[in-house]
Each structure stands twice: as C-alpha cells, then as structure tokens.
Amino acid sequence: MFADSTEIRVLPPSFVVDNDDRSRAHPVETAAEPISDHDLMLAVRDGELDALGQLFERHHGPLYGFLVKLVGHRAAAEDIAQTVFQRMLKYRHTYRDDGSFTAWMYHLARRCAADHFRKSNAAPAAIDPDDLNLHADDAPNAGERAATRDEHALLHVALNRLDRDAREVLLLSRFQELSFAEIAGILECSTGAAKVRAHRALRELRDIFLALQRDRRN
Secondary structure, eight states: OOOTTTTTOOOSSOOOOOOHTTTTTTOOOOSSSSOOOHHHHHHHHHTTHHHHHHHHHHHHHHHHHHHHHSOOOHHHHHHHHHHHHHHHHGGGGGOOOTHHHHHHHHHHHHHHHHHHHHTTEEEOOOOOOOHOOOOOOOSSSSSHHHHHHHHHHHHHHHHHHHHHHHHHHHIIIIIIIIOOHOOOOOOOOOHHHHHHHHHHHHHHHHHHHHHHHHHOOO
C-alpha cells in the first residue's frame, strides 16, 4: 500500500494495494460507460488506490502541459506534476462527494507551483516555443507556414511577459478550457471575478502581442 511520502514517484498504469483494499468493489469501466474522473477519485478516497493510476493516465499529459506553460521549465513541470499526484494521494480524504476532479487537480497544481516558486525564489522561466503547442494550421505554402510560426513566436513572447497570476488564469480558461465556475473554485474567488481576471489577462496579452507586432514592422 502506498505511504504518504513525498518521495513516491507516481507511475501508470497500476498502484499496489493491500489485501483489505483488494476486497473492495472496484469501479468497472466499459467501452460504453467509462468511469468518470469524479467516481475514480471517490474510489481513491475510499481506499482503492489503484484507481489513481487511471487518473494519472488521463490527466498527466494535460497537467504537465499546463505546468510547462506556467513555470517555463520542463523538468520543473514534471517534478510538480508528480507532486500533484502525490498530494492527491496524501489528501484524498479531503475530496468531496460534490467535488469536481479537474478543478481540484488544478487547485493542487496551483499550490504546488506556488511552493516551487517560493522555494526556488524564481520567476517563471522563458517558455520554449515547442512547449506551447498552439496547434497551428498546416499552411500549404512554405511562406505561409513561416509567417504562422512567426506569429506564434510573438504570442509565446507575449504570454511569457504576463505576470504569473495573469498567465495562470489565461492558461486555465483558454488552454485547459475550464469553465469559469471551475476556475473560480481554483482561484478561490467568485465566478464573476474569475471572468474579469480572464478578460483582463486576455486584453493584456493582446496589447503586448500587438506592440510586439508593431516593433517587428519598424
């Protein structure tokens, strides 16, 4: 059985449980009716620790991508992602019956990232353009592809110039595509306040991006 230790490295696809845990009725996933993230986390909370492996497989990629964009460093993002899943295990008893798993995960991620910045006493590093993955359209012309890459490069720079709070809310709303209700829970504010923060961050990003475009033309 897992111990609540920060030394654990969370790995898919399975987790070891003791005999008492194996006696529990595990959720059964079918192709027609996949188990929800919420039900899997409730199972983890109730002692079925191997269910965390399915959550890891589903969410490690998106979580890692979010953290890379937030902290700007791949190795640090992977370490923080591991810490997030360790804390899911350690604090599983705090997950609520009416909770949203995704919002809870990003709430933990936000706290873990804040711990990282505090311990390292560092601001987010510059983003590697390969990490932002903005899903550029495949242009048929080499010149068009180059122009698209240039625009994306400017967007990477603009995103990197936002402060951490603005970058965070923008990543949650535009890249992770969370609802404002979920973002409000993560940021511990009202839904209206979350919308205002996201709007301001987007406006700031647009202003920086347009200024960079003007500078490039001059």
